[in-house]
Amino acid sequence: MSALLEASGLALRFGAVPALDGVALEIFPGEVVAIVGESGSGKTTLLRVLSGMMRPEAGEVRYRDPEGGLHVVHEMGEAELRRLHRTDWGFVHQNPRDGLRMRVSAGGNIGERLMAVGARHYGNIRAEAAEWLRRVEIDPARIDDMPALFSGGMQQRLQIARTLVTRPRLVFMDEPTGGLDVSVQAKLLDMIRALVADLGLAVVIVTHDIAAARLLAHRLLVMRRGQVVEQGLTDRVLDDPQHEYTQLLVASVLAA
Amino acid sequence: MTALGYNFGYLDENTKRMIRRALLKAVAVPGHQVPFGAREMPLPYGWGTGGIAVTASVIGAGDRLKVIDQGADDTTNAVSIRHFFAKVTGVGTTERTGEATIIQTRHRIPETRLREGQILVYQVPMPEPLFRLEPRVAETKRMHALADYGLMHVKLYEDIARHGHVAISYNYPVLVGGRYLMSPSPIPAFDNPKMDRMPALQLFGAGREKRIYAVPPYTSVTSLDFEDHPFQPVRADAPCALCGSRESYLDEVVVDDKGGRMFVCSDTDYCATRQTQREAAE
Amino acid sequence: MAYVAVKGSERAIEAAHAWLAEERRGDPALPELSLAQIEGQLGLAVDRVMAEGACHDRGLAALAVKQARGDLIEAAFLLRAYRTTLPRFGASRPVETGGMRIRRRISATYKELPGGQVLGPTFDYTHRLLDFALAAEGSVPEPAPEAATDAAAMPRVTGLLAQEGLMAPEPPSEVEPRDLTREPLDFPAERPLRLQALARGDEGFLLSLGYSTQRGYGNAHPFVGEIRMGAVTVEFEPPELGFPIEIGEITVTECQMVNQFAGSKTELPQFTRGYGLVFGQGERKAMAMALVDRALRAAELGEPVEAPAQDQEFVLYHCDNVEATGFVEHLKLPHYVDFQSELEKIRLLRREAGGE
Numbered sequence: 001m002s003a004l005l006e007a008s009g010l011a012l013r014f015g016a017v018p019a020l021d022g023v024a025l026e027i028f029p030g031e032v033v034a035i036v037g038e039s040g041s042g043k044t045t046l047l048r049v050l051s052g053m054m055r056p057e058a059g060e061v062r063y064r065d066p067e068g069g070l071h072v073v074h075e076m077g078e079a080e081l082r083r084l085h086r087t088d089w090g091f092v093h094q095n096p097r098d099g100l101r102m103r104v105s106a107g108g109n110i111g112e113r114l115m116a117v118g119a120r121h122y123g124n125i126r127a128e129a130a131e132w133l134r135r136v137e138i139d140p141a142r143i144d145d146m147p148a149l150f151s152g153g154m155q156q157r158l159q160i161a162r163t164l165v166t167r168p169r170l171v172f173m174d175e176p177t178g179g180l181d182v183s184v185q186a187k188l189l190d191m192i193r194a195l196v197a198d199l200g201l202a203v204v205i206v207t208h209d210i211a212a213a214r215l216l217a218h219r220l221l222v223m224r225r226g227q228v229v230e231q232g233l234t235d236r237v238l239d240d241p242q243h244e245y246t247q248l249l250v251a252s253v254l255a256a
Numbered sequence: 257m258t259a260l261g262y263n264f265g266y267l268d269e270n271t272k273r274m275i276r277r278a279l280l281k282a283v284a285v286p287g288h289q290v291p292f293g294a295r296e297m298p299l300p301y302g303w304g305t306g307g308i309a310v311t312a313s314v315i316g317a318g319d320r321l322k323v324i325d326q327g328a329d330d331t332t333n334a335v336s337i338r339h340f341f342a343k344v345t346g347v348g349t350t351e352r353t354g355e356a357t358i359i360q361t362r363h364r365i366p367e368t369r370l371r372e373g374q375i376l377v378y379q380v381p382m383p384e385p386l387f388r389l390e391p392r393v394a395e396t397k398r399m400h401a402l403a404d405y406g407l408m409h410v411k412l413y414e415d416i417a418r419h420g421h422v423a424i425s426y427n428y429p430v431l432v433g434g435r436y437l438m439s440p441s442p443i444p445a446f447d448n449p450k451m452d453r454m455p456a457l458q459l460f461g462a463g464r465e466k467r468i469y470a471v472p473p474y475t476s477v478t479s480l481d482f483e484d485h486p487f488q489p490v491r492a493d494a495p496c497a498l499c500g501s502r503e504s505y506l507d508e509v510v511v512d513d514k515g516g517r518m519f520v521c522s523d524t525d526y527c528a529t530r531q532t533q534r535e536a537a538e
Numbered sequence: 539m540a541y542v543a544v545k546g547s548e549r550a551i552e553a554a555h556a557w558l559a560e561e562r563r564g565d566p567a568l569p570e571l572s573l574a575q576i577e578g579q580l581g582l583a584v585d586r587v588m589a590e591g592a593c594h595d596r597g598l599a600a601l602a603v604k605q606a607r608g609d610l611i612e613a614a615f616l617l618r619a620y621r622t623t624l625p626r627f628g629a630s631r632p633v634e635t636g637g638m639r640i641r642r643r644i645s646a647t648y649k650e651l652p653g654g655q656v657l658g659p660t661f662d663y664t665h666r667l668l669d670f671a672l673a674a675e676g677s678v679p680e681p682a683p684e685a686a687t688d689a690a691a692m693p694r695v696t697g698l699l700a701q702e703g704l705m706a707p708e709p710p711s712e713v714e715p716r717d718l719t720r721e722p723l724d725f726p727a728e729r730p731l732r733l734q735a736l737a738r739g740d741e742g743f744l745l746s747l748g749y750s751t752q753r754g755y756g757n758a759h760p761f762v763g764e765i766r767m768g769a770v771t772v773e774f775e776p777p778e779l780g781f782p783i784e785i786g787e788i789t790v791t792e793c794q795m796v797n798q799f800a801g802s803k804t805e806l807p808q809f810t811r812g813y814g815l816v817f818g819q820g821e822r823k824a825m826a827m828a829l830v831d832r833a834l835r836a837a838e839l840g841e842p843v844e845a846p847a848q849d850q851e852f853v854l855y856h857c858d859n860v861e862a863t864g865f866v867e868h869l870k871l872p873h874y875v876d877f878q879s880e881l882e883k884i885r886l887l888r889r890e891a892g893g894e
Contacts, residue, residue: 079402086406101410103842105417108410115413116406122416122482144417298666326649336663343665382753391754419807510651513693515701522649 002064003028004170004202010049010059012226019045020056021226029169032196032203034217034234036210036249042226043206044174050204051091051172052081066169086116090163094175096155099162100147106133106158107143113166132161136191153184157191164195173205177212189215210250214238222246265312266344271295275313275468279459282470287432288400289383289467297463304337304362305463307379311341311360314375314459320348322356327364327505327522334362353525363426365447367504367526370456372473378441380462383469385429385439405437408480416485425490430477438469440477446489446505451477494519499530562607576600585789585818586610590859591617592719592738594788594817611740615860622719629717631773631782635792635815636694638768642821645695646762647796653692658767659819695764696794699809705796706810727850732834733827737816739857741823747847748829756833756845759798760812767791767819791816793824797832810839 003026010023019042027033035043048054050061052073061073066088076084085091093099100109110129111119119125130140136157138150147155156176163171176192177185193216196203207213213220213234220237222230222245230243241247265272271293278292297305315321321341325334329351337360338349350356353368360377370376386396389407399405408429415423422428428445432438440448441460451458451471458471471477481487492506497518504526506519521527563570577584577600587599591614599617606612642658645651657663671677699705715730723735736744751758769789773782795812812832814824833847846852856862 078398082402082404104410105414107417108414111413112406112410115409116404120409120481120483122413123484125413125482126417300666328649331649332657332663336665340665387754388757423807507649510648510698513652513691513698515698 001028002068005050005061005063005204007050007061008059010046010056010061012045012049012054012056012058018042018226020049020059023059023223023226023228025221025228025231027170027202027204029202030200031219032201032205032217033219033221034213035204035206035221035223036208036213037223038208038249041223043208043223045226046223047172047174047204047206051085051089052076053091086113087166088169090166090168090171092156092159092163092171092173092176094178096147096152096159099159100155102147105144105146106138106150109147109158109162110165113162117166128165132165133158135195136161151184152180153188156180156188160192160195164199164201167199168201170202170204173203175207175209176205177207177209185209185212192216210238222249262344264317264345265315266298266340267295267309267312272313275309278468279310279313279470282459282468283457283472285436286471286475287430287436287438287469289462289469291466292468294463294466299336299340301464302381303333304360304379306461306465306468307360307362307377307463308337308340308461309463310377310459310461310468311358312344314377315341315345315347315358317345317347319357320350320355321345322350322353322359322525323361324359324364324366324523324525325362326507327366328524330524351525352529353523363442363444364505364522365443365450367501367521367523368529369450370454372455374456376454376456376458378443378458378460380439380441380460380467381464382427383439383460383462383465383467385427385437400436403435405431408437412480412482412485416482421485421488422481428487429480431480432471432477433475434478437480438471438477444490444505445479445487446491448477448479448487449489453477492519496521496527496530499527499534501527501530562605571604573597573600573604576603582819583608583610583613585816585820586741586823587613587617588818589816589820589823590614590738590740591621593617593621611859611863615863618860626720628774628776629714630785631775633770633772633788633790635766635770635790636697638692638766638770638790638792640692640766640768641789642767643692643764644762645764647695647764648698651693651695651698660821692766694766694794696796696811699763699796704809706808708811723854725851725854726837727854729831729835732850732854733813733815733831735854735857736814736827736830739827740859740862741820741826743857743859743862744826744830745822747833747853748826750845751829751833751847756836756847757841758829758833760795760829760832761797762825763794763796763811765791765793765821765824767821789818791818791820791824793821793828795825795828795832810835 005027008024010020012020023046025033035046037043045054049056052061055074063071063073063084065071073081091099101112104112107126107129110132111125114125114128126143130143133140133143138154138157147158150158177188180188189212195201196216203216205216217234220231220234221228222237222243224245230237230241230246237246238250241250263269275292278290282288282290294306294309297308299305299308311321321338322329323334323338325331328334341347342349353359353366356374358375358377359366360379362379365376384393384396386399386408389411390396390399399407412422415421424445426444427439427442428448430438430440430448430451440451453474453476454471455473457473460469462468479487492508494506495502496504496506498520501521504521504523507522509518509520510516511518577596580603583603584596584599587602587610588594588596590611591599591602598620599613602613602616603610605616640656642660643653643656645655696705700707715734718731718734723731750756752760767789769787771784772786772788774785775782793814796809797812798809810832812828814827814831816823816827830847830853833845834850834853836843836848843849
């Protein structure tokens, strides 16, 4: 099986600070990879570079389309990249307000991606939106409500529905449970895990929450000062951390 | 030079050439808004300066000009603009749609089918069809460049979800040549179908916003809609009280303050022609 | 000439005032402007000063224009400063614009309507070509042809729409509106207070705000239902009499903007109103005011409040040009002390940053 996304030699500095320093990785279809590390470790920058939202100073990110063609992400035109972002890729923001249109109803939010790829049958769009509301456990009767009337957890589930409606193969998630209460986080994580398994999604998720990573990820990348200091299967990395930074990270979670 | 001391058509030849270049570009990329260096005109912005600049740039001594506002030749602004061109060009004017070579219009397309060789010049207040959804021009330019029009479809979706149908009655957005989203100017949606594959050249001038765009003859112009909620042009459900037409767009005339109403054609030339024909037939 | 510190320089101030008076008069070889000339021939300047000075007195406004050398904000300021010294006897009855002696009345929503369209003395359909004939003095225009008008037959356009139930009714209120000239602004400001502020507000500021709502910053869909200009009777009810008496007549301009739906699945679509009323012939101001009034109703009509024109505090705190010009121009006053402390601070910071 060939990788959906491969990156090599990624480097980027913000002034004197290295945000990415020789990062390489591969994401395979159906695989969930978590990038963990503390604030400033470069994990969010890596996500933005992988998804084409930010340009690295060195290195390359390559994306494989469903027909097997390989594309260098940062050589794609803006139109092509936008199309990719609303078809084969998805992006879930930490703050649902960044990923939703707050003045558009829940149904319209989900429908937008369908319409952007050419859906022109109102009834079908609405039926699909209702179905997705159900899948993310929002009452379909609220299809015409504005997202502002939803709780934070519901907004995040709506953002996920909006992202998944076009059946992307690869989804980037930036701290998707970041702003939520602990009880709400657990429920959302369960839902994400079920959806990912059900749809066979590949996911790159950035989180500082080791517990969330353990629950969701097959594989783990530990970042520090722009470098991947350790990577491997989730259970192996967390149960038998090799790098002293990973050991510190795991110990701090256990202590807390 | 005219008797007034102004150049033929009011604008100087260099300005007219600059506008014609913008027009050529607009015709080459149907529906795309071409920026142009709009000049101050002797009428206020919003009163048709863009249309006047376009007309001034394409009019020649042999042309016959018709000017309508709300479909009528006798509305104050139409009269004013017609007088202006008569004064600064000396060309013949007409109220007959069939006789005109250039028709400058605000808010209507004549009922009489236009033919090849005619030019319809629209006065445009807001050229950007997306401005209510996204007021920043830098962003809407990007959306046009990427043909990223999902937002407009979302607006139609929201209308149907809220009102049961699309709540746009005029300035109804169209897709030109299958590529560019375009504002047809504030014509009633009723007129939209007339734009599709029209044999005449359609030019649009927005003076205050400094944009020109065009629809060349026989270009497809489709009103945005959904398969199961097709575009529906709306007119008052009545015959014209003067000529009896059931096909034309109607104005509502308030006849008293007791709720009395009557409906008449907004296109005065069309209505007058039909009345004459009717009288001749009797 | 040597530089003289401004501090305590009474002589400098006196000299400046004398110079100002000289400049105001201009070339003494030319005849002096009379107040009657200003009132008669610069009538729209006088009207604007009355509106923004919030005091209806053409003679005083003309004096203010003369004294201010044609600076209309300065003139409005002069009139305000005079107005504030006047005793307040009470408030007039609301003026009845429905019974206006019409000089101009137009509607953009109906081509024809009872009473017809009356263009009146308007720039609207003039071509903006400088009329060099005016530069030569001494010509008196031919009298304009007059048609008889019948005030009784000029129903308001919003009234026509209301008959069909298409116009959202304004909730009537018997509560005495608060008086902006006696009490400070308070938020949220109810509509009567907002309208008071807008009526005194700067024409240019309201014009730009109104314009911004047309360009997508505030999502307006306005139509001019009606603009009417003419004389209305002012009535006052002295408490000791118990019935109103006519105390005079003033010219006002009223604009009623009709705005597209505020309907939803549960609420029938209807039109909502934006309202503008100003002293004198002030059509641009009345229209801008009506646009901004409607924009400021966003919150009560359940619309998102996002644009500057919809933000009560932003609009009402900044629309008064007398307040605005005062604060902007106060920057000319000495700030030596504050500035000295800034100087010391910035020198210190530069030293610490390793500048030297």
